Amino acid sequence: MAEISILGSGAFGLALAVMCRNMGHDVTVxxxxPEEIQEIRETGELSGKLPGVKIPSDILLTTDISSIAGKEVVIIGIPTSFLRGVVKEANAYLTEGTILVNTAKGLEAGTYKRMSEVIHEECPNHPVVVLTGPSHAEELSRGIPTTVTVASEEVKYAEYIQDLFTCGMLRLYVNTDVIGCEIGGAMKNIIALxxxxxxxxxxxDNTKAALMTRGIHEITCLGLACGAEMDTFSGLSGLGDLIVTCTSMHSRNRRAGILIGQGVSPEExxxxxxxVEGYYCCEAAYGLAKKLNVPMPINEELHHLLFENGDVRESLRKLMGRPNRHECEHYMTLNQIERLKHGLNGTNC
Ligand SMILES: NC(=O)c1ccc[n+]([C@@H]2O[C@H](COP(=O)([O-])OP(=O)(O)OC[C@H]3O[C@@H](n4cnc5c(N)ncnc54)[C@H](O)[C@@H]3O)[C@@H](O)[C@H]2O)c1
Structure with missing residues (x-):
């Protein structure tokens, strides 16, 4: 059994804490x-984040970040906007050999960096494993069967986490395409919005199926331009996470989108x-796509709606009125580049 610290007592941090404790690991959150810690201590749950889920009383709760010292694994469950600050502070207390597991899904505003890149910059001496895929906290914490991907540049670290967290209700698949796993996880939030x-x-339903399908297309195009591998986008961190986020009422991105569609302002x-990670990721993806010259028509319209006071019907008209295309047109070019990189011929997509 391992000693595990979790940074962040939000929905996902707590869900992982419950899961790890149920597996017999020593868990500190x-x-x-202090108000989050106090509520859990007093009531046994955190009603605003993970209502109805009892947090085992033998999980150590603390506001002292030095408590991460000596742990084998530190899981990061902090929203992307605050992640750099937290891991920067954490680095001073990390022990040699500690593996960092990131669960935050998004790109850093301004730099467009993936979260593992941010963590590597702030904690340069520690391996980073990305844990991603279709895994709502509300279900994970209740023991509902779930599959996720764990990705790391050095495969041994992802395999270590796979072995550590595999249990009857959680199955983990290893992937070495860290870029693809992170781009898929970040971008699906945009499509869910x-x-x-x-x-x-x-x-x-036709419209939603169109958004999801053309959504994974533009996510893949951006991913390939960033150096990801095509296959990753049909896996758990790509299609899998896209399906769960676009169809579930657990998804805060989707729920925020529903409100906006009903006329509520994005800010409200x-x-x-x-x-709502997709809100921030939309802006970062917009800048990154422009920089890399990747067309992302859905994200461009979403950007218009969220940040330029756009109108839904007008965005719909623009998306439906784009010049006629072949379904795999852009893909084909990128796929060819990818295949050429691997010394393969052919133009299938
Ligand atoms: N909720 C899910 O089902 C789920 C699943 C997979 C991945 N994720 C990802 O996990 C990350 C966290 O999501 P969540 O659902 O747990 O969010 P949340 O809003 O439920 O909780 C976030 C927690 O982060 C901490 N936090 C917030 N602001 C902070 C700050 N300024 N400084 C330090 N700590 C701060 C707090 O403890 C807070 O409770 C997100 O990137 C999300 O995309 C969430």
Whole structure:
């Protein structure tokens, strides 16, 4: 059994804490906010984040970040906007050999960096494993069967985490395409927001299926341009996470989108729902796609709606009125590049 610290006592941090404790690991949860720790101590749960889930009383709760010293694994469950600050502070207390497991999904505002890149910059002496895939905290914490991907540049670290966390209700698959896993995990939140707006606007299942399918297409295009591998996007961190986020009412991104589709302003929707990573990721992806010259029409319209006071019907008209294309047109070019890199011929996509 391992000694595990979790940074962040939000929905996902607590879900992983419950899961790890149920597996017999020693678990410590750190929060910057004493009120979160106090509520869990007093009531046994954190109603605003993970209502109805009892947090085992033998999980150590603390606001002292030095408590991460000596742990084998430190899991990061902090929203992307605050992650750099937290891991920078944490680095001073990390022990040699500690593996960092990141669960945050997004890109850093301004730099467009993936979260593992941010963690490597702040904690340069520690291996980083990315844990991602279709895994709502509400279900994971209740023991509902779940599969995720664990990705690391050096495969031994992802395999270590795979062995450590595998249990009857959680199955982990290893992937070495860290870029693809992180791009898929970050970008699906954007499409979930768009899918929510579609639902909230009263459009149908056809529309949502279109957004999801063309969404994974533009996510893949961006990923390939960043150096990811194509296959990753049909896996758990790509298609798998996209499906769960676009179709579930557990998804805060989708729920925020529904409110926006019903006429609530984006700012008000974010205020009501809380952590909506897709809102911030939309802006970062918009800048990154421009920089890399990757067309992302859905994200461009989402950007227009969220940050330029756009109108849903007008965005729909623009998306539906784009010049006619072949389905795999852009893909084909990128796939060819990818295949050429691997010395393969052919143009299938
Ligand atoms: N909720 C899920 O089902 C789920 C699943 C997979 C991945 N994730 C990812 O995990 C990350 C965290 O999501 P969540 O759902 O747990 O969010 P959350 O809003 O439920 O909780 C975030 C927690 O982070 C901490 N935090 C917030 N602001 C902070 C700050 N300024 N400084 C230090 N700590 C701060 C707090 O403890 C807070 O409770 C996100 O990137 C999300 O995409 C969430």
């Amino acid at each position: 750190w929060s910057k906010f 768009a899918a929510g707006i579609s639902d909230g606007s009263g459009f149908g 929707a974010i205020k009501q729902i809380g952590t």
